[in-house]
Amino acid sequence: MPELPEVEVTRRSFAERIAGARIEAVEMGKPLRWPLGCELVTLVGQRVLGVRRRGKYLLLDLERGLLLVHLGMSGSVTFYAEPGPAGKHDHFSLYTTQGVLRLNDPRRFGAVVFAPDERSPQAQKLLGRLGVEPLGDAFVLDDFCQALKQRSAPIKQVLLAGETVVGVGNIYASEALFLAGIRPTTRASKLSRPRVARLHAAVRQVLLRAVEKGGSTLRDFSNAQGESGHFQLEAAVYGRAGQPCRLCGSPVRTIRQGQRSTFFCPVCQKP
DNA sequence: CACGGATCCTGATGGC
DNA sequence: TGCCATCAGGATCCGT
Numbered sequence: 102m103p104e105l106p107e108v109e110v111t112r113r114s115f116a117e118r119i120a121g122a123r124i125e126a127v128e129m130g131k132p133l134r135w136p137l138g139c140e141l142v143t144l145v146g147q148r149v150l151g152v153r154r155r156g157k158y159l160l161l162d163l164e165r166g167l168l169l170v171h172l173g174m175s176g177s178v179t180f181y182a183e184p185g186p187a188g189k190h191d192h193f194s195l196y197t198t199q200g201v202l203r204l205n206d207p208r209r210f211g212a213v214v215f216a217p218d219e220r221s222p223q224a225q226k227l228l229g230r231l232g233v234e235p236l237g238d239a240f241v242l243d244d245f246c247q248a249l250k251q252r253s254a255p256i257k258q259v260l261l262a263g264e265t266v267v268g269v270g271n272i273y274a275s276e277a278l279f280l281a282g283i284r285p286t287t288r289a290s291k292l293s294r295p296r297v298a299r300l301h302a303a304v305r306q307v308l309l310r311a312v313e314k315g316g317s318t319l320r321d322f323s324n325a326q327g328e329s330g331h332f333q334l335e336a337a338v339y340g341r342a343g344q345p346c347r348l349c350g351s352p353v354r355t356i357r358q359g360q361r362s363t364f365f366c367p368v369c370q371k372p
Numbered sequence: 373c374a375c376g377g378a379t380c381c382t383g384a385t386g387g388c
Numbered sequence: 389t390g391c392c393a394t395c396a397g398g399a400t401c402c403g404t
Contacts, residue, residue, distance in 0.1 A: 104397060134380075134399090157398075174398055175382075190382085208381045210398060254375060263399080270397055339397095359376065362395085379401080385394085 103172040105235070105268025106311035108157050111172075115180035115202065116152040119161075122197035123148050130192035131209060134173065137193075138223055139166075139215040149197065156231045156267035166217045169227055173210030179203050232265045235304050236312075240266060246297045249289040256292065256300070257285035258359050269304060272339045273311065275364045277303040279338045284372045285363045286356070338364040 103111070127141045143166070150162040159178070161168040170178065181201045187194055193204040193213045204213060216224035232248075233239045248265045249256070259265055260274045269277065278285050280303035283296055292300070314335075337347055342355040346366040356363050 107397075131381095171398080173381095174396065206381095207383065208396085208398095210380070252374085258376085261398085272397060360378080361398095375404085377401105377403090380399100382396100384396085387393085388391090 103157060103176065104270030104273050104311075105154075105157060105308055106273070106314075107316040108159060108172060108268075109154055109312050110316040111178050112152050112154045112159055115178065118180055118182075119149050119197060119199060119202060120151050121148060122199035124163075124195055124197050126196040128187065128194040128196070130187065130190070133192055133204075133206065133209050134171070134212040135214055137213060137215055143215065144168075144195070149195075155228055156234075156263060157270070158227065160219070166215055167219060167224070169212070169214045169216060169224060170204060171212045171214075171227075172204075173206055173208060173212070175208040176204055176206035176211035179205065230264055232263055232267045235266045235268055235308055240301070240305065242298055242301050245301050246294055249292055249297055252289040254289060255286045255358060256283060256289045257363055259289045260304070261359070261361070266304060268308060271361050271363075272336070273304075273307050275339045276337055277307045279364075279366060279370060280307060282370055284367075284370045285358065285365050287372050338366060340364065 124144050124147050127144050129137070144163070147163045147165060150164065153160040153162065157171060159170040161170065172178070179202075181203065184196060184201045187203065188205055190205045190207040191203045192206055192209060195202040204211060214223065214227065218224065219228070233244070245266065249259065252259045252265070257274050257278060260269045260277070261271065263269070275285065277300065281296065281299040283292065283300060338353050341353045341364060343352050345351065346353055346369055349366065349368045351366060351368045353364055354367050
């Protein structure tokens with residue numbers, strides 16, 4: 102479900118409501134991808150100072166340490182003003198003085214990990230290899246160009262890996278490459294500078310637009326207040342196999358790359 | 373070391 | 389209706 106736009110929309114939907122809240126209790130369901138990494142008593146009594154985002158991670162800053170929350174494939178965070186019963190796939194709940202934060206994650210590829218500090222090994226194990234933030238000033242064309250020159254893998258997979266630029270998942274990778282007119286199978290190192298420039302702009306544009314639209318609703322995305330997004334209404338290629346390209350009318354094609362589906366227009370996107 | 377494949381897990385969907 | 393195969397927004401680990 103969640104790529105950068107969904108995570109950012111989620112963050113915005115509860116950051117202000119949880120800021121300043123004191124943690125009163127913690128409840129865990131089935132195991133997630135990684136163990137929490139601390140005793141529950143470490144969390145209880147602490148205030149949540151704020152919520153940041155790094156790539157697809159939500160970072161909940163506490164008075165002593167932080168919680169790294171990842172939504173995996175099927176996770177979503179909801180912040181309830183009133184405490185109710187935990188749902189079937191609610192596997193992590195923070196009961197605070199201002200409401201209850203729950204991570205609901207049927208497939209349990211997500212995780213909540215405590216780290217004493219952002220520079221600690223616990224945090225760096227997850228954040229240490231992440232690429233640059235695509236919507237920040239550090240996403241510079243020259244650097245992007247240089248980084249892609251080093252990589253011989255198909256550009257789609259380089260985007261997905263998140264070591265060059267973070268936040269681009271399976272939907273937005275296909276969308277950005279369509280916007281840039283680049284075939285997903287093209288080796289990253291083979292892209293000319295002008296084409297990298299198009300991709301650089303496309304990645305920013307697609308993600309920014311998706312954030313503005315409130316995230317994708319391809320299946321069931323909704324933010325922490327239960328509101329759904331509208332990006333899927335305008336997907337150019339993702340999920341549109343066989344349907345006419347919105348630019349040239351030829352059928353959108355789908356292939357598999359690294360166990361993931363890729364969608365592209367064989368006419369508009371050049372190798 | 374960079375790449376490609378297998379893998380964790382549950383639920384939805386479609387064919388027979 | 390049941391049963392089976394396939395697919396799903398992620399990212400790590402492992403063999404080559």
